[in-house]
Amino acid sequence: MKSLTLKNPISFSGIGLHSGLNANITLKPAEINSGIYFNRIDKNVIIPAQWDNVVSTKFSTNIGKDNIEIKTVEHLLSALAGLHINNCEICIDNIEVPILDGSSKIFVEEIQKVGVLEQNNNQNILEVIKPVKFECDYGYAELLPNDENQDGLNINLKSFFEGKYEDQDIKVKNLNGNYIDSISKARTFGFFHEIEYLKSQNLIKGGSLENAIVIKDRKPLNKEGLRYDNELMRHKVLDVVGDLYLSGYPIVGTYKGFKTGHFITNNLLKELFKSKENYLVHQVN
16 A cells, blocks of 8 residues: 555644543545644644653543643544644644544544545555454453454454443444544543543543433434444544554454453553564565
């Protein structure tokens, strides 16, 4: 596959989910081998979208450099990964990426409108060749080599909502061909009884039923209901895709997890990159 960037710049504006601050963001075409990187234009700081620039994973994935942060990068990175864009400059004038509708749907649709540009080299992919695992007291995730009959990135998740919602599993095969229709529209979610705690932690200042699903008594409070029967689990997949793109590459392998989140996935990438024996980076035609 050829490297891809945007044909033209595209801009978004909106409120940050956790900060409650408005931000303007512009995605710009980038040169070959630029990768994905953020430009905090209000601070004149460039922050590459890399796993080792992650500074916090508390209810979102935040990256930083020189004490300058950009919060909640996962939905935008998920959209770029789903559209196979591997070179892009992201200019932003505040601390948090706009949450928009809580999914990556608007990012995907607007990028599709301006179109993508093939560049004159092939993309590098990261192929998992040895199993790696990260486990903590409440969950785990692992990256495994694909079986012979598997292609691309495959994701298998199990979740346990502790009675707050119906427990669900999800398996997505070869995400490369399924992202836009199956994953991109799934919104972030939370539980009604946790709202006061999140507010006490200085979070969800910009949250509303316009940009998040809120579950109470095992049902959504949002008037329009769910976009998919298993929208919560599909959003978990959306987050995994965005967090894995901080590897710097499209990943070929199988991600399996139980009660995964930003913390677990970022630590799994740390395990992956501990040894070059775990993976192979190479070009694909």
